[in-house]
Amino acid sequence: MTAALGQGVVKVAVFGAAGRMGQAVCRAVLDAPGLDLVAQIDVDDDPQRAVEAGAEVAVDFTHPGATMQNIEFCARNGINVVVGTSGFDEARQDQVRALLHGTEVRVLVAPNFSIGAVLMMKFAANAAPYFESVEIIELHHPDKVDAPSGTATRTAELVAEARAAAGSAPMPDATLSPSQGGPGLDGARGAAVESIPVHSVRLRGLIAHQEVLLGTVGETLTIRHDSLDRASFMPGVVLACKKTGTLPAGLTVGLDALLDI
Known part of the structure; x- marks a missing residue:
C-alpha cells in the first residue's frame, strides 16, 4: 500500500469512532462526495481492520497515548493519518517525526479543524x-x-x-x-x-x-x-481526508497547510 493518495474516492478509517467527535466524523465522511468510510475503529477493536479494508487515510480523535500507537500502526502499514486529538506539543511532535522517519506516510496534526x-x-x-x-x-x-x-x-x-x-x-x-x-x-x-x-x-x-x-x-x-456545534469542524476534517496525501511525507502541523491563505 502506498501513502500517496490516488485519483478517485479516498478510503477512510476512523479511530475513536464511538466518541462524540468520532461519530460526527463518521457521519461527515459518509456524507462527503469523494470519501468512502471503510472502517470504524474504537478502543477494543483490532486496528488491522483498517488495513484489511484498504484504508488510505485514518482520522484519529482518541487521546494522546492511543493516538501515538495508532500513528505507529499506520506508519508501519502505509496509511496517512489526520490527527484531531489534543495535546500534541513540540515534544510529542518530535516523537511523531521519529516514527515517520524513513517512511512515505503523511501525518497532519490540526489543533483546530474549523x-x-x-x-x-x-x-x-x-x-x-x-x-x-x-x-x-x-x-x-x-x-x-x-x-x-x-x-x-x-x-x-x-x-x-x-x-x-x-x-x-x-x-x-x-x-x-x-x-x-x-x-x-x-x-x-x-x-x-x-x-x-x-x-x-x-x-x-x-x-x-x-x-x-x-x-x-x-x-x-x-x-x-x-x-x-461540532459540525463546524467537519468541513476541515473532510478537506484533510481528501488532501493529506498531497502533503510532503512526514509531519505537517496546521490545517492552513491545505488552505490558500
Missing part, C-alpha cells in the same frame, strides 16, 4: 506586530482534558513568531507575583506560551471559543471565534 478558527489564528498573527500587547482567552467545555487548548497554544506560537520576525519589543507587564515579592496570587496572569499570556476557562454549556486581545496606546482589537 476554517474560522484557522482564519482567526492567521488574522491574529498578521495583527500581532502592530500592537504592543497580546493576550489569549480560550473557553471550552469542562470535559476537555488539556489546558491551554491546542488552538490557543498554536495561536500563541504563531503570534510569537510574527512578533519576533517583526522585531517587536517585549510586551509591557509590571505585575509581580507573590513568588516575585509582589501582591496578588500566583497564576492570576495565566500560563505563558512563548511569552504570550493564555487564560483557560472551562464551563458547562460551552463548546470551543477563543479571543485574541491586542492592545496599543489608544486602541484595542479583539479577534474572536466561536464554534457553536
Whole structure:
C-alpha cells in the first residue's frame, strides 16, 4: 500500500469512532462526495481492520497515548493519518517525526479543524506586530482534558513568531507575583506560551471559543471565534481526508497547510 493518495474516492478509517467527535466524523465522511468510510475503529477493536479494508487515510480523535500507537500502526502499514486529538506539543511532535522517519506516510496534526478558527489564528498573527500587547482567552467545555487548548497554544506560537520576525519589543507587564515579592496570587496572569499570556476557562454549556486581545496606546482589537456545534469542524476534517496525501511525507502541523491563505 502506498501513502500517496490516488485519483478517485479516498478510503477512510476512523479511530475513536464511538466518541462524540468520532461519530460526527463518521457521519461527515459518509456524507462527503469523494470519501468512502471503510472502517470504524474504537478502543477494543483490532486496528488491522483498517488495513484489511484498504484504508488510505485514518482520522484519529482518541487521546494522546492511543493516538501515538495508532500513528505507529499506520506508519508501519502505509496509511496517512489526520490527527484531531489534543495535546500534541513540540515534544510529542518530535516523537511523531521519529516514527515517520524513513517512511512515505503523511501525518497532519490540526489543533483546530474549523476554517474560522484557522482564519482567526492567521488574522491574529498578521495583527500581532502592530500592537504592543497580546493576550489569549480560550473557553471550552469542562470535559476537555488539556489546558491551554491546542488552538490557543498554536495561536500563541504563531503570534510569537510574527512578533519576533517583526522585531517587536517585549510586551509591557509590571505585575509581580507573590513568588516575585509582589501582591496578588500566583497564576492570576495565566500560563505563558512563548511569552504570550493564555487564560483557560472551562464551563458547562460551552463548546470551543477563543479571543485574541491586542492592545496599543489608544486602541484595542479583539479577534474572536466561536464554534457553536461540532459540525463546524467537519468541513476541515473532510478537506484533510481528501488532501493529506498531497502533503510532503512526514509531519505537517496546521490545517492552513491545505488552505490558500
